[in-house]
Amino acid sequence: MQFLVFACCDSRVSPSNILDFQPGEVFMFHNIANLVPPFNQLTWWPGTQLRYSGVGAANEYAVANWNVKAKFGHLPPDEQNRDCEMESVNLSLTNLQTYPYVRERMARKALALRGGDYDFIKGCFELWEVKSIITPPIHR
Template identity: 45%
Template sequence: MHANFQQGNMDMAKSSTEVAIEGLKRLLSDKEGLDEIAAAKIEKLTADLQEQDHEEFDPVRRIKDGFIHFKIHHFDKYPDYYKQLAEGQHPKFLVFACSDSRVSPSHVLNFKPGEAFMCRNIANMVPAFNQLRYSGVGAVIEYAVKHLEVENILVIGHSRCGGIQALMSLPADGTTSNDFIDDWVKIGLPAKAKVESEWSDATFEEQCEHCEKESVNLSLVNLLSYPYVRAALANRALKLMGGYYDFVNGTFGLWKADFDITPEIII
């Protein structure tokens, strides 16, 4: 469910409740002609509505409402499409995006189910090939490229990324304050070094914005360390792209990574 749809429903429900409460209050203010029993019932109803209006967020209800909306407006509305998806997936994209709750690619780029195989992590990073570490990311790349044969890999950075801020804030002495975050964002250290070298006079916020884009380029370079990615690029069966979503200004930047890789020659 889209966030704006949810907010719209919440606003609508809230305004309807407020209207009902105000109407009952006006009715109570003019008790002439109302018997005591009716007045008492209206007072109780008003109190119940006010209590309902201030209920805490119910995660189970939110999940149920979200699925019901999906079922009605998508699954039941397009049965042939979802029947086709049940037979298998053939996505055109492998997308790396940040775990940030504000930047869902399905929402920002309007991907339908079946269009994009996705990997989301802190700061949308792709580590270099390493069978001893980061096997989760490696498995995603291997499956998407070798078995799903995706035609495009898109790495999306975004504005005000907390992961990039953590990277740019790493102390020079190597000390850490987190169990996992610091070690993970160190994947982007080459991007940080480039930013600090080329934009040394920039503010911290400006450096972070530069690094949000440079880390995407670093991830694109790291993708070349995976043999199946190199093979697909050499056979012109795969394209690599970088993207940047600025949710402050509502813009999306897109660029291609053109690496000149020739097919392997067996001698």
């Protein structure tokens, strides 16, 4: 696998068709609004940890086991403003950087994050590089 794509579960267009992926080339993860939550490590039972959401589990599996080279988001619901669509993808790209194994591979240049937006009315796909950085929290 070379790519991990986060796609909306009610997607009206298949990312594999839009991006012309071949069988076995992409790991597709469908969830609501194709959003990626930030990494959150919680202890929920003595001696165990609830590491993160199902998105995190799919993310870690693809990055750790398949050495994916890029990740993509796609178009949220079409009634949203285009700027909001792109910002939701940017937020997911920012949240992906909170996962330790993503940060580590990005630092080694073994992983690239990309945002994508497909306008299925116009039939055009826009791809961009991550433009956000994670800064440490400010403590008062």
